[in-house]
Amino acid sequence: MADTRQRLALFTLEALPNARAVRRFVADHAADIVFVGLSNAERPSTGGLVGQVRRHLARSGPAILPYLAVNFGLPDLLRPLAPLMQRLAGSRDAVETTPLAALCRRLGIPTASIDDVNGSSVAEALREHAPDLIVSFHFDQIFSGETLALAQLGGLNVHPSLLPRHRGPVPTIHALAEGKGDFGVTVHHLVPAIDAGAILAQAPFALPSDVTATRAAIQLHEHGRVLLDGLLERIAEEGRVPVGTAMPVEPYCGFPDKAMLRTMRRQGRKLTDFRDFREALAVSAKASPIG
DSSP: OOOOOOOEEEEEOOOTTTHHHHHHHHHHTTTTEEEEEEEOTTOGGGTHHHHHHHHHHHHHOGGGHHHHIIIIIHHHHHGGGHHHHHHHHTOTTOGGGSOHHHHHHHHTOOEEEESOTTSHHHHHHHHHHOOSEEEEESOOSOOOHHHHTTSTTOEEEEESSOTTTTBSSOHHHHHHHHTSOOOEEEEEEOBSBTTOSOEEEEEEOOOOTTOOHHHHHHHHHHHHHHHHHHHHHHHHHHTSOOOOBOOOOOOBOOSOOHHHHHHHHHTTOOSOOHHHHHHHHHTTTOSSOOO
16 A cells, blocks of 8 residues: 555644653654644743742642753753754754754644644634644643544544553653552543543553652653654555544543642652753753663
């Protein structure tokens, strides 16, 4: 059967967990990607930076702040300094150290900052660029049915858990808190609900016993990129997206509350550590990722 490449619209929130993986994905699929939507994490609908920090403190307490700083704050703060950091580190123009917006400019891929994925500006972009398929890779907004219908084949999402378990924004925290070592990645159909579409590809992965929730997310996004590549190859060969396996909708797992974090601390399970902090400093400078 002929290999028919699909035109892709990628939506992502670039942060430490997915930065290197999504940059390599874009470079590898540059000929197929027609548009990249970059989520604005500080968009007004979320209350902006101050509003989000207040909500996190009310729910999780100050113990969540190092995790937020390492995964989101530091990479975001240092991203404008990437050209200088690349020169100092000798990694100039390396794909995995180049912030996504700059990488897309280099590759000639149109981008936009996304405040509302279901707003008129996104609909106009999707109509203009006419993707066959939407790919969500660490994206923090929920697509409506109307938005998904603007891509002929709908959409796919990469989620770093063994769905239907651990639906939500921080699945590796919940997997780590359970203490069973049940880590994995799922690629599933996008539907107008959180992590609820039919499963298209899934694989468990054993991670080191000293893994933090942050390192688990980084490594699982790397595995997820490989899983996604394989699925896109299959779609290209068959000319369609598989139906997938319907899954029950299990409870939503949001950001941890204070009691969960206290229990994790007593058990020696960490959200982040100094190795993760170093990776946050290096993600737009040093070419070799952490293991």
